[in-house]
Each structure stands twice: as structure tokens, then as C-alpha cells.
Amino acid sequence: MxxxxxxxxxxxxxxxxxxxxxxxxxxxxxxxxxxxxxxPSSQEVFQVMERNIVGLLGNLPPEHFGVTVTTNRENLGRLLASAMISGYFLRNAEQRMTFEKSLQAATEANSFEAE
Known part of the structure; x- marks a missing residue:
């Protein structure tokens, strides 16, 4: 196995x-x-991805701490894969949100025409 x-x-x-x-x-x-x-196609996606990566690495304020991250190749690869998957997920969510907004606007426009 x-x-x-x-x-x-x-x-x-x-x-x-x-x-x-x-x-x-x-x-x-x-x-x-x-x-x-x-x-990223939008600032919102960029900000969410940035927060995700900072969350994975740790979020100590750089003005108070000298943070150094060390890792091995395998863990760095996993971090890269995680960031990529998160990016794809966020991009798909953003596209779905845009599609739903467009669909809602089209539905509302059709309901005004029907009246």
C-alpha cells in the first residue's frame, strides 16, 4: 500500500x-x-492567500521579532503545494462569486422586464 x-x-x-x-x-x-x-486576479484573493501563507509560517510582528524560517526540501514542497491548492480554490471561489452576481443581476433585469 x-x-x-x-x-x-x-x-x-x-x-x-x-x-x-x-x-x-x-x-x-x-x-x-x-x-x-x-x-491573483484580484486584491481580495491576494490578501487571502497572503494571510494563509503568513498563518502557515507564523505571524510574529517583524518590528519586534527577528524571524527566520528554516525547513527541508520536502516541507518546502508541501508549503508550495498548499499555497497552490489554496490559490486554485480561491480563484474558483472568486469565479463562482462573480458568476452568481452576474446571474443574480440578469435574473433581476429579467424580472423588471416582465413587470
């Missing part, structure tokens, strides 16, 4: 060609796609 932790570490370990699978995938993308995926 495969341990989920082993599957995650397989993804982030070097493969037989000497490279990381995720890194190879990112390198295969064109620069426009990377730019589009790297920037």
Missing part, C-alpha cells in the same frame, strides 16, 4: 533524469502562463 507521504516525497525528489518533476513542469510553461498563474 502506498503511503501518501511517500507519494508526495516522490513528486519532489529527483527523478532518474536528474531533475525535480514539479520544477520541470514549471520550466516547460511559457512565461505568459507563469505570469498569469503567479498573479
Amino acid at each position: 502506498n503511503n501518501p507521504s511517500n507519494r508526495v516525497s516522490e513528486f519532489f525528489e529527483n527523478d532518474s533524469e536528474g531533475g525535480n518533476l514539479l520544477w520541470q513542469y514549471v520550466q516547460s510553461m511559457n512565461p505568459e502562463t507563469i505570469t498569469q498563474l503567479s498573479k
Whole structure:
């Protein structure tokens, strides 16, 4: 039986060609796609993602604490995966909210026309 932790570490370990699978995938993308995926479409999504990452790393005020985060490659990979999943989730939620607002506006416009 495969341990989920082993599957995650397989993804982030070097493969037989000497490279990381995720890194190879990112390198295969064109620069426009990377730019589009790297920037949240709205300030709201950016703020939620920022709070999520700060929450994962710890939220000590930098003016009072000299915070240094150390980790290993596997844990950094997990943090990256978590941030990516959160980003996709938030983007989908934002699209759904926009769709629902548009649908509501269209429904209201149709009800005014019917009167």
C-alpha cells in the first residue's frame, strides 16, 4: 500500500533524469502562463492567500521579532503545494462569486422586464 507521504516525497525528489518533476513542469510553461498563474486576479484573493501563507509560517510582528524560517526540501514542497491548492480554490471561489452576481443581476433585469 502506498503511503501518501511517500507519494508526495516522490513528486519532489529527483527523478532518474536528474531533475525535480514539479520544477520541470514549471520550466516547460511559457512565461505568459507563469505570469498569469503567479498573479491573483484580484486584491481580495491576494490578501487571502497572503494571510494563509503568513498563518502557515507564523505571524510574529517583524518590528519586534527577528524571524527566520528554516525547513527541508520536502516541507518546502508541501508549503508550495498548499499555497497552490489554496490559490486554485480561491480563484474558483472568486469565479463562482462573480458568476452568481452576474446571474443574480440578469435574473433581476429579467424580472423588471416582465413587470
